[in-house]
Amino acid sequence: MKVLNTVGQRVPMHDAATKVTGQAQFTDDLALPGMLYGKLVRSTIPHGRIVSIDVSRAKALPGVKGVITGKDIPDRVYGIVPKAKDEHALARDKVHYIGDAVAAVVAVDKEIAEEAARLVHVEYEPIPAVFDPLDAIKEGAPLIHDNLKTNISASIHKEFGDVEKGFAASDYVFEDTFFSQAVNHAPIEPHAALAAYDLQNGDLTIWSCTQIPYFLKRNLATTLLVPENKIRVIKPKVGGGFGQKIDMYAKDFCACWFAKELGRPVKFLYEREEVFQSTRQRHPMYLTVKTGVNKAGKILAQKITAYADGGAYNSTAPLMITLSCFFIMIPYRIENLIYEGYHVYTNKPVGGAMRGHGIPQARFAIERQIDLIAKRIGVDAAEMRVINAIRAGMPHPAGFIINTCGFADSVTEAAKAIGWKEKRGKLPFGRGVGLAGASFPSGVANMAHLASGAVVQLSREGRVSILSGAADIGQGAETVICQIVAEQIGVPMEDVHITAADTGTCPLDAGTFGSGVTVRAGNAALLAANDVRDQLFSFVADRLKCKPDDLMTANRRIWVKGNPDAGMSLSDALFEYQYSNRPLPIVGRGGWIPPAEQPTSLLTKNGNFSPNYSFMTQAAEVEVDLELGKVKVVKMVTVHDCGQPINPMLVEGQLEGSIMGGMGQALYEDSTCIEGQQYNPSFLDYGFPTVMEMPEMGALHIDTDDPVGPFGAKEAGEGTQLAPAPAIVNAIADAIGVEFNRLPVTPQVVLEALKKNADKS
């Protein structure tokens, strides 16, 4: 690993102390003079027409300042993908799920707003509802969106090579079906928005816990009918996003709408129940995987069919189903492949981007099936992964350019670290090991119009101030950007400060999704820092009578390469600059877009999907309590090729969070929805794993040095979320001989399976 002065170091997050001391300001910590409080009225039925809404009692309540319904606002829909926008801030004619917003109120305090929301009376005409995608695609199923003739709102069909020929050439062909459940992001910070409107200039300012300020700005502009340059989105501290804060929500629209109408600041804060019910969740997905292999375990053809339960709206639908498809194509090299994926509406909470975004479900199916096949044909499951591994420089069916790839090594190392040879199939009943592999892009390369920019200023007393559009949602993006800039300007971290994710003052950035921040915004910051260095060096070179290219900088000092004594302190250089009558402030600008030749445009064409790709294998050891059915993850090892980590400690934080997320997916979490009604929308009832459940964790790094990422970095945010769940379920199979193809594997499920097996024998 590259360990420089700041880059490659285990630097604590720059805002850690303000967070742990409670000084950091999240959206709900903000208050403005004269602020009003909003509350949404939500549908109590899963599917129906709105017959009438009586707001008279709510409006009459003293302290209420405004009540609106879907009829009071422009008939404009929003969403992530332009052609798939389908959601009104407030439902117009129909409600599509329990939790759909139908009206909004604002009042002088929270309590009055809540009371007013209760006083809004909505009369519905119920319509038959449908709750499963496999039902929803049946002929005669209730149509959820009137403008479509089907409940399939997005689909993808991709074919490479000749699958039938591949199956024909195979020694074995297997077909298995898998199901991955609804999982909620459950960020610790509930969703909030605060908006203020300037009557004079028509300027709207919104503080919102968003992962993509620029997307929110755009969606607000098109739904509020306000020009985009009149909207300023500021992201305060965000307490976790995991994809759930990519979307715009009713809170954002309504805060802005009322602020504009009333000329007073307005805040909306979701209850935890609303976060579960009315934001986003991971798409439940059915996958059927048909795979042909030769005797050695080499995959010769694969056909995948996927049905994703999208719930009531599209959100990212076309993107999600595309990602699910494209990332079937790594980390294994499969020349003959068909993927058919469908995003299906149901009358349920809405699916959206969530860490891994459509891929964890697919990865669960693929990695589970590899274990199943390996067992069936008598090949070692780890070995089978190595045999099929894609390698750097290999041509890729979809045109991905794999410059660096540590995948095969990661399998071998993970197996070694978990004790594969000694343990796999050899531990006492109830104990087992398993592994799974994955790969992930470092953002997408097809959004040239959403380049990342950075502006870096170096003040006369040596303070470095960065403006970046990147949205830190708790993962440490700001810290990584500061490290890169500190390294290039040659100052310690404490000299570097960042203002980010404020569309009013920061340059454009594509936002925090798809794990592209480090590569994209990191490169932009690197270039801006280099621009600062160039300006500084051109002045210092005059003083030191050398060429700018001969200069080096580190530790607040600048010197001539190879001659450390011929130098000056940064402080002296800035002082001399100050008194040299050069009034120009030192300001660097940088911008970066992936060096792509118009690759996967519209997200469906082939091409180099991402600037680069990370690879990883995770191996788990589990212990099954045979009496209680409870699975304990004893140990989890991650072997990771994320290029050169800018901050190994933050990478570990991502790994640990991924393991927690994977354990949740595998064993604990299930956002239970019966007849459209959620039954566990609270932290207590939902029951994600806590620190008490965390296993012993180990992390190993496969050293690759990517030519595109800043300092050789690749993504480390989402890839590691993909493999833990199949690794755990693979380990359970090793422990108790039961093959689970449906998530989550709860104690009840385990006990039932054990009982069934006992009955059989």
Add this chain to the structure above:
Amino acid sequence: MKVLNTVGQRVPMHDAATKVTGQAQFTDDLALPGMLYGKLVRSTIPHGRIVSIDVSRAKALPGVKGVITGKDIPDRVYGIVPKAKDEHALARDKVHYIGDAVAAVVAVDKEIAEEAARLVHVEYEPIPAVFDPLDAIKEGAPLIHDNLKTNISASIHKEFGDVEKGFAASDYVFEDTFFSQAVNHAPIEPHAALAAYDLQNGDLTIWSCTQIPYFLKRNLATTLLVPENKIRVIKPKVGGGFGQKIDMYAKDFCACWFAKELGRPVKFLYEREEVFQSTRQRHPMYLTVKTGVNKAGKILAQKITAYADGGAYNSTAPLMITLSCFFIMIPYRIENLIYEGYHVYTNKPVGGAMRGHGIPQARFAIERQIDLIAKRIGVDAAEMRVINAIRAGMPHPAGFIINTCGFADSVTEAAKAIGWKEKRGKLPFGRGVGLAGASFPSGVANMAHLASGAVVQLSREGRVSILSGAADIGQGAETVICQIVAEQIGVPMEDVHITAADTGTCPLDAGTFGSGVTVRAGNAALLAANDVRDQLFSFVADRLKCKPDDLMTANRRIWVKGNPDAGMSLSDALFEYQYSNRPLPIVGRGGWIPPAEQPTSLLTKNGNFSPNYSFMTQAAEVEVDLELGKVKVVKMVTVHDCGQPINPMLVEGQLEGSIMGGMGQALYEDSTCIEGQQYNPSFLDYGFPTVMEMPEMGALHIDTDDPVGPFGAKEAGEGTQLAPAPAIVNAIADAIGVEFNRLPVTPQVVLEALKKNADKS
């Protein structure tokens, strides 16, 4: 006047609506999680040694989080002029005036903080005090600052030509003595500071109503013993400064100190009484003016002696007395001149910068004496001003470079506008007209190390974002800067947004003092906007197949000069730029220092004091209520050479405020201090004029086009404050034949004089 698309237009202040609707955030509107409240304990005696301070009862009060005295903090003094720093945040050994801060407390709420402050017991050993500068300079007067052997803490002696020869050549020599009283700035916003400390990085952030964020930063660094680059000063909205918010105060130091010690945000807010007593006021000043003239009224020699009552500390002392001296030298050309000025300590509230800064007192004396002399020698007072007027291009004794000068014309036009010919000496008893002239610099040219910088970004949707160090304190600096940038980029004001006066994100700026903001920060913004335009034009020129220099921009459109059809909209240009794979954000940088050949360095040497100079004459018509003694200003006309106004409406706002200020100085205000105790420290008791007292006002503009100011602009902030008071008192003399040489001319004073005259006759 230059009227372009935005420059020269009557553009409303960009933040007017947020202020009038109460949405704008002043320092006291801000709150942070866990915030504590501070309160200062102040001296109750004017002069004495601190024997002991008992903080035990305060510390024991539940809710109190900290109590400090002068012994708990570093022994470091602060002030505006480096060599004249003399003030501790909390007095160490001695108190120097009633109101000196001796201890500070912080608590969980305001009420507990106030109670704790009352519980701090200070034992003093009183020392004889002195309250008048003429007493304080006497042999044997109590010494106020132990380290000096005198109470004279700053002085200046300037001599030009041969004064004795000038007097000898004069037909008449007159000597008169004048006194100008203590006047308070009385800003509507009381002083406040809020500080937060980041335990992790050692970063201090302070929100303070300061006119000079960079000076505050520097003074905090040297007194807190914290590196300057660890301090970020943010100026929220400021509700008036007038010079009173140039200084650092105990609130700033103590908020930072406690925030750092306790790791929690801390706010201090001064009561109105503290604003009057413990911030700054206009220096009371005694002036003796000896003037030699020929029969025609031409001034051949002048000798001025001034004693300024500085109160307990220096604040700006050397600067103030220097300004008072240097600006005796315009608007009249006086070849033989001596100025002797003294800044004298007394045990009273502290004198500091206030609109005009040492010059209104001097101008009062000079402009009054011109009227006295004109009367005595039988010359028309207006004519005498024209005879002595300095003119553009004239050599100046101190080396000022007067590129443009509308002074003589301003006298003639003001006389015409007030009806001088018909009214002067001709109105019924009790009614009269008077006029007075003045000049002011557009900032100082000797602070090259405090250049102004600006950074301007043009976003992809056409939003222009400016970063400027300039501190808008209500005068409209931000609006003027936005207008300049809007003009150069060719967009309407509504597209332009500014973030200013935040040392963490904005480039350096010298601050708001000396009326230099428009010229200095305006030029910086102009250059940054031109840099943006260059970047944009270089792209557009490619598209339009022309040279960048051939392009024009206005109204969100760019076209080839002389061929309006060959162009494109800004929006199209930015869209094409966005999709042209040019990732660099459009960011312009600008910086400006006055083009001075090291002129009045250390503020005492001769040279070109300022980038340019404005000139003005104000004429008043008054009516004296002969029964009540009350003087009503019936009309006030300003004839103004401020170059090309960027915003005529804001210039008028300054004029109107100046008239109010001048009326206050002439007739109403007197910060009454008896034995060191202030007697009228409230808006009610202090009694400045209100909108009810405002006269009919007229403004005329003398058209000059300055080569240095942006778009030809010169200052318009302080110059017009200088002449109203003498113009009013000159008009009173015309009205009732009484010559008042001491301010203010209250009803009581008028009645006494009328009675005396009646007794005489």
